[in-house]
Amino acid sequence: MTKLTRRQFALVMGAGTATLAMPTYLRAQDKPRVVVIGGGAGGATAARYIAKDSEGAIDVTLIDSADNFTTCFFSNLYLGGYRDFASITHSYETLESNYGIKKVTGWAVGVDRDARMVSMADGSKIPYDRLVVSPGIDLVWDSVPGYSEEAAEIAPHAWKAGPQTQLLKAKLDAIENGQQIVMVAPPNPYRCPPGPYERVSMMAHVLKSKGVDAKIIIIDPKDKFSKQGLFQEGWQKHYTGMVEWYGPDVHGGIKGIDVNAGTVETDLDTFKGALLNVIPAQRAGRIAQEAGLTNDSGFCPIDAGSMRSTADENIFVIGDASIAGAMPKSGFSANSQAKVAAMNVRGDLLKSKVFPAKYSNTCWSLIETDDGVKVGAQYAPAEGKIAATTTFISQTGEDAALRKATYEESVGWYAGITADMFG
Amino acid sequence: MREWDTCKAIRGIWHVPAARALVAAILAVMSSGSSSFAGSGDPAAGEKLYGNCKTCHEIGEGAHNKVGPHLDGIIGRKAASIEGFRYSGAMEKAATEGLVWSVENLDAYLQKPREFIPGNRMSFRGMSKEKDRADLIAWLQSMARAAPAADPARIEPDTHGPAREFTDIVLAMEGDRDYGEYLGSECVTCHQITGQVEGIPSIVGVPRDYFIRSLFEYKTNVRRNEVMKLRVANLGNEEIAALAEYFSSLEPQ
Structure with missing residues (x-):
């Protein structure tokens, strides 16, 4: 050994x-x-x-x-x-x-x-x-026609934490009744697979807790996403009617965006948002x-x-x-x-x-206050690749106490990993 | 001023060593004549709250030390005074400065363990409600006359369940500390190496027997946590022995 x-x-x-x-x-x-x-x-x-x-x-x-x-x-x-x-x-x-x-x-x-x-x-x-x-990661700006580094000052990606995250929060906090948020989700492979959908949950939480009547549309180039069942169950439960997700079989393909007009054009329709959150394709x-x-x-x-x-x-x-x-x-x-x-x-x-070598991962996501979910796996090298040896994911319909414990665990993990990184 | 307020007021100077010994002594004297606070708690409610403690602490007839020391006679007991239990450096230090578990001190400790004695390793975030603490303390007091086991440091063999049998096999093995340190780098992503507790329990300095048994309890579904179940799924006896060797060798900082 x-x-x-x-x-x-x-x-x-x-x-x-x-x-x-x-x-x-x-x-x-x-x-x-x-x-x-x-x-x-x-x-x-x-x-x-x-x-x-x-x-x-x-x-x-x-x-x-x-x-x-x-x-x-x-x-x-x-x-x-x-x-x-x-x-x-x-x-x-x-x-x-x-x-x-x-x-x-x-x-x-x-x-x-x-x-x-x-x-x-x-x-x-x-x-x-x-x-x-x-x-x-680096962002592949032109993977979404019409998007660029300059355009990100209007339609933030916020996929690298820092000023972009603060810009997105300021824009989210300014959303008013009757307005709409449109997220363009990234294609695989990208940083933090459940991240876009946790983000939508957090946006909906902010709107709901302020009593703002606004919708969030997700235009996704993927036909499925991480923890999909858990997020969709949570959106239905906590944010009924607030979140709409469109996969490629519905929108037919993302043709381009216009950040000044606040529009995302797809084969199906042109979606308009007071806030566009565009998360483009990624590379090293x-x-x-x-x-x-x-x-x-x-x-x-x-x-x-x-x-x-x-x-x-x-x-x-x-x-x-x-x-x-x-x-x-x-x-x-x-x-x-x-x-x-x-x-x-x-x-x-x-x-x-x-x-x-031995590897592990767990990704926690928060859907609404005290409603946390997680997915994780153990990995080891097999036939030249890193392969999963054991996996698990939170289940739909879990009781509130378990979801709260999962969220609390994520808070403990955050303290742990940042201590492990920065001493 | 109620004694509780006094206690709160002097907690601020607990960090000044000279003041600390004096304060501890005063509190010990105060507590001996104090019954008003203790009398306000409901022991029945406290027994339920004790559910927070019982993973780590035993109390009552034949109580043993587990991850934490047994709690028989805890009210009025000198801190860090159970022989055979490995206390944190911070707790030992508080004891040399005269800390006694008076009702008031225990109340302050239970409210915010890490503020009352920074660096102690109790894996508990604290109990914010004054009534909860009073209830719990009332119950601990009601158990005051219970007698601990003749040898509380000895870990009573738990003959129930498969986890015990597996544990004995691994306990008899010699763990490779270096291997444990490498494997343990996975654990410390969540369980902090300093022994700090912020939502996830400390595993630093826990006895080998308890450490090994806990991992087998995850394997055998006695303990339920999907993350832990996953982490232990691929650990063989050699790995568990190595991890136990490593983590039991560490001191909380």
């Missing part, structure tokens, strides 16, 4: 030999260096675990463009008024002060894989022995593409047993940017993958023990 596989052993020996072959003056002054790009659920966790478990033997640098990190998970609860913005925003200070991680604030714009060097937007370069790439964060780690899908293939990039054995790709088989793109998944990657990074650089 605890033995290294032949492949892992070869990699460990390879790293060891390389160290011995280095000039003596380099060996004397340099600890192995790990650079982590992206300070979210994947990157912050990886940086923390590598620093913590190597006990100072590895030099860890964490690159993120922001000083603080606002979690996408629970940003819907901010939208619904259950959390304030500060409570979903976290600082990197503890990672720096308690774990000795060097935080670099800026954009990584390129990776010279031969020289093992990350280029920053300001022209500086950061060398690495192992690189962990966890940049999350740009640095992953710049580094040549993506394939035709726009995401990064990895070795299922280690999260190591199939393009470069010195690089690991985790989180939303990776092609992680059956695992959804979620903060929980990224956190889980980060631990496998961190263990393999230490195995490479310090010859520490590498155990067989």
